Amino acid sequence: MSQDLHELIDKLPKTELHLHIEGGAMYPEFALELAEKNKVPLPFEDLDSAREFYKFESLDHFIHILRTTVATLCDAEDYCRAVSIIGERAARQNIHYHELMVSPGLRPDVPLQEVFAGMAAGRELNRKRFGVETRFVLDIDRTKPADFGLNLVETGAAWCERAGIIAVGLDCQENGFPPALHKAAYARAAELGFRRAGHAGEDGPAAYMWEGIRECGFERIDHGVRAVEDPALVRYLAEHRIPLTVCPLSNLQLRVFPEMPAHTIETLRQAGVLVTINSDDPPMFDCDMVDDFKAVVDCFKLDAAAVVELARNGFEASFMEPAEKATALREFDLAATELLG
Ligand code: ADE
Numbered sequence: 001m002s003q004d005l006h007e008l009i010d011k012l013p014k015t016e017l018h019l020h021i022e023g024g025a026m027y028p029e030f031a032l033e034l035a036e037k038n039k040v041p042l043p044f045e046d047l048d049s050a051r052e053f054y055k056f057e058s059l060d061h062f063i064h065i066l067r068t069t070v071a072t073l074c075d076a077e078d079y080c081r082a083v084s085i086i087g088e089r090a091a092r093q094n095i096h097y098h099e100l101m102v103s104p105g106l107r108p109d110v111p112l113q114e115v116f117a118g119m120a121a122g123r124e125l126n127r128k129r130f131g132v133e134t135r136f137v138l139d140i141d142r143t144k145p146a147d148f149g150l151n152l153v154e155t156g157a158a159w160c161e162r163a164g165i166i167a168v169g170l171d172c173q174e175n176g177f178p179p180a181l182h183k184a185a186y187a188r189a190a191e192l193g194f195r196r197a198g199h200a201g202e203d204g205p206a207a208y209m210w211e212g213i214r215e216c217g218f219e220r221i222d223h224g225v226r227a228v229e230d231p232a233l234v235r236y237l238a239e240h241r242i243p244l245t246v247c248p249l250s251n252l253q254l255r256v257f258p259e260m261p262a263h264t265i266e267t268l269r270q271a272g273v274l275v276t277i278n279s280d281d282p283p284m285f286d287c288d289m290v291d292d293f294k295a296v297v298d299c300f301k302l303d304a305a306a307v308v309e310l311a312r313n314g315f316e317a318s319f320m321e322p323a324e325k326a327t328a329l330r331e332f333d334l335a336a337t338e339l340l341g
């Protein structure tokens, strides 16, 4: 039975809405190759020592490790390769539409033009080689000053069309960095026509989710798994159809939850919240999005209808334009009906 569900997960058309370019491409082989090319030192020299290095005690520890590893990304070509490494793995999982986060604050020495040019080229490759539509969410490193976010949004606006940037987001260490620190950048992003998302309720409290919604206009929340601490917030998310991009295996590795049965995704789904399943940073957590799906389905003994609902939610929660989304949902429904036979 579970084998059938795993096959259904593999075969269903899917989206992915929460995957960071930087952490999402840092397979040890790629990091080592870039380190050699760009003459950047790494604290590991082979796959075994990389595995040791990729062990995390918390979100803050993880971000520290991420900053060290992504120091190997230096120019447009590196960013292009990172995007296409992710595109190739997406196609293998039957993901033909994804929204990838980019967090230029992780690489303050690399000119934004290099980052955006690389994204634009990677996106073209994904389309041509893998049949994958790649769009981007421009994440503000929330530990940076407000001016940093504002400048990022202004510069990103000039690259929207070319690089496929559709939204702004917020990431990196959460505790101590509430969303409203970047309220001005979000206000400007809204004026410029960006969609708005952000990490909240991963490591930080439910109050940060409220703040993201009220002060920054979050239309979608990355993680949001701590919403359960506030029943009024859970009701609000469900009523207003504010989706959560949940990353279950990342949450276990970063000790948000001690084990899968303690994860809140199923409680939130049962409460009517539009939850989606995503991978966050696959090489860092040694998983792909389909592994996250399978882990949740196995742990909570979900049935085929729930699997279809979760995959469908990915299309529903995407930042596609309404007509494009309606078409994608119709196609998804046809494919799901055929697979359910
Ligand atoms: N950047 C990459 N992964 C992240 C996560 N899980 N939370 C915040 N920032 C991130």
Ligand code: ZN
Binding pocket: 018, 020, 171, 199, 222, 280
């Ligand atoms: Zn994330």
